[in-house]
Amino acid sequence: xxxxxxxxxxxxxxxxxxxxxxxxxxxxxxxxxxxxxxxxxxxxxxxxxxxxxxxxxxxxxxxxxxxxxxxxxxxxxxxxxxxxxxxxxxxxxxxxxxxxxxxxxxxxxxxxxxxxxxxxxxxxxxxxxxxxxxxxxxxxxxxxxxxxxxxxxxxxxxxxxxxxxxxxxxxxxxxxxxxxxxxxxxxxxxxxxxxxxxxxxxxxxxxxxxxxxxxxxxxxxxxxxxxxxxxxxxx
Amino acid sequence: xxxxxxxxxxxxxxxxxxxxxxxxxxxxxxxxxxxxxxxxxxxxxxxxxxxxxxxxxxxxxxxxxxxxxxxxxxxxxxxxxxxxxxxxxxxxxxxxxxxxxxxxxxxxxxxxxxxxxxxxxxxxxxxxxxxxxxxxxxxxxxxxxxxxxxxxxxxxxxxxxxxxxxxxxxxxxxxxxxxxxxxxxxxxxxxxxxxxxxxxxxxxxxxxxxxxxxxxxxxxxxxxxxxxxxxxxxx
DNA sequence: ACCTGAACACCGTTCAAGT
DNA sequence: ACCTGAACACCGTTCAAGT
Numbered sequence: 001x002x003x004x005x006x007x008x009x010x011x012x013x014x015x016x017x018x019x020x021x022x023x024x025x026x027x028x029x030x031x032x033x034x035x036x037x038x039x040x041x042x043x044x045x046x047x048x049x050x051x052x053x054x055x056x057x058x059x060x061x062x063x064x065x066x067x068x069x070x071x072x073x074x075x076x077x078x079x080x081x082x083x084x085x086x087x088x089x090x091x092x093x094x095x096x097x098x099x100x101x102x103x104x105x106x107x108x109x110x111x112x113x114x115x116x117x118x119x120x121x122x123x124x125x126x127x128x129x130x131x132x133x134x135x136x137x138x139x140x141x142x143x144x145x146x147x148x149x150x151x152x153x154x155x156x157x158x159x160x161x162x163x164x165x166x167x168x169x170x171x172x173x174x175x176x177x178x179x180x181x182x183x184x185x186x187x188x189x190x191x192x193x194x195x196x197x198x199x200x201x202x203x204x205x206x207x208x209x210x211x212x213x214x215x216x217x218x219x220x221x222x223x224x225x226x227x228x229x230x231x232x233x234x235x
Numbered sequence: 236x237x238x239x240x241x242x243x244x245x246x247x248x249x250x251x252x253x254x255x256x257x258x259x260x261x262x263x264x265x266x267x268x269x270x271x272x273x274x275x276x277x278x279x280x281x282x283x284x285x286x287x288x289x290x291x292x293x294x295x296x297x298x299x300x301x302x303x304x305x306x307x308x309x310x311x312x313x314x315x316x317x318x319x320x321x322x323x324x325x326x327x328x329x330x331x332x333x334x335x336x337x338x339x340x341x342x343x344x345x346x347x348x349x350x351x352x353x354x355x356x357x358x359x360x361x362x363x364x365x366x367x368x369x370x371x372x373x374x375x376x377x378x379x380x381x382x383x384x385x386x387x388x389x390x391x392x393x394x395x396x397x398x399x400x401x402x403x404x405x406x407x408x409x410x411x412x413x414x415x416x417x418x419x420x421x422x423x424x425x426x427x428x429x430x431x432x433x434x435x436x437x438x439x440x441x442x443x444x445x446x447x448x449x450x451x452x453x454x455x456x457x458x459x460x461x462x463x464x465x466x467x468x469x470x
Numbered sequence: 471a472c473c474t475g476a477a478c479a480c481c482g483t484t485c486a487a488g489t
Numbered sequence: 490a491c492c493t494g495a496a497c498a499c500c501g502t503t504c505a506a507g508t
Contacts, residue, residue: 218453
């Protein structure tokens with residue numbers, strides 16, 4: 001009776017994957033600060049020390065969570081499309097994997113190069129940036145930056161849920177919009193005009209589209225190579 | 236004898252500012268995870284509970300740290316320059332304030348609207364985005380995103396120091412570059428080409444210039460209003 | 471190989487109390 | 490108004506031990 005996991009399934013043997021999965025599920029429901037060795041152990045019906053056999057310490061467990069997220073990324077196949085389209089496809093795939101898990105999305109930023117799946121994403125990103133004409137140094141800087149930017153998009157979506165229930169969330173949004181709207185109109189006219197949008201996101205899809213547009217437009221704008229590969233010869 | 240602060244100055248009376256200052260200094264030296272109520276109290280030669288009179292809980296102390304950072308931002312005066320230049324000036328001012336404090340820079344992302352100084356920066360950013368022709372909703376989304384992007388630039392500068400001493404840092408960079416260089420050249424040719432730049436940043440100034448160029452170019456590229464205000468009439 | 475129990479050195483925070 | 494002391498319910502982690 002006390003041998004079943006927190007989600008009701010009968011307890012299988014513990015594994016790195018099961019632990020990382022449980023950590024993501026817990027973070028989705030109660031936030032990253034709830035992800036604790038002891039809490040995870042309790043949810044798996046196991047002693048806290050059991051986890052230490054699978055992960056040497058908590059930081060390596062966080063690495064495992066990041067790796068799990070990178071594995072959810074479904075990279076589009078390489079194609080003959082212009083590089084901006086292909087780069088956008090990569091970022092969209094990353095975004096799709098991170099959006100369901102805003103509480104842990106921030107973990108991936110510093111961990112792409114220590115995850116097998118993360119390396120593939122980095123490699124693809126770098127290859128498109130090199131097609132754009134950037135040097136290896138610039139590609140490295142921009143690639144790291146693009147990963148961080150996608151994470152930022154997810155973790156600072158206006159009005160992101162705090163793990164509250166539906167009603168408490170709506171209340172919080174209303175309160176925030178009202179308090180912004182009550183600022184001095186002389187000093188903060190633009191904040192007041194944007195108060196509603198700063199408190200919550202009317203259309204997440206539009207928000208993410210705008211963010212990706214900005215990123216791809218920015219990269220294209222500073223690139224030195226043409227977007228279309230067919231134009232082989234220049235004047 | 237035991238009544239002086241950790242930095243050797245004679246202990247003044249405790250204040251919110253002094254506590255926030257101490258927290259930033261400590262984070263700069265030993266990282267955010269060293270910033271603890273108890274450690275801060277010890278550094279100030281005071282009991283842990285003393286801090287609770289000035290900040291109701293730790294989260295409010297983190298708000299105070301973010302506020303301290305926003306206060307370091309030296310916003311350029313409003314001018315008649317085209318909006319992209321002015322927007323860049325705002326982002327540069329923010330960047331200059333955050334660069335010295337990478338360990339706590341991430342705290343500002345979600346706190347701009349609860350800090351007096353943060354509100355000013357948000358207002359300025361929104362005003363330039365409105366000049367660019369964006370709607371209040373788009374301006375809100377892009378403004379929050381630009382703040383996050385600048386933070387990302389700072390917190391994920393390649394080869395960021397970990398609080399180690401000079402030598403340990405260089406060793407870590409060398410090891411990282413070597414391990415990236417040892418990857419399979421067939422599967423990761425671009426990572427290998429960029430290995431050095433992924434492990435450390437040869438020129439931080441060039442890195443930040445490239446990042447800001449990308450952001451401003453991106454915003455300009457998706458904007459609907461002309462960059463120059465003198466072109467009042469369009470065909 | 472996989473897991474447990476007891477113990478250690480930490481946390482944030484509450485509460486009653488002191489000046 | 491400003492600070493202390495003792496106590497509580499947590500942390501991550503080590504170590505020796507069990508199967």
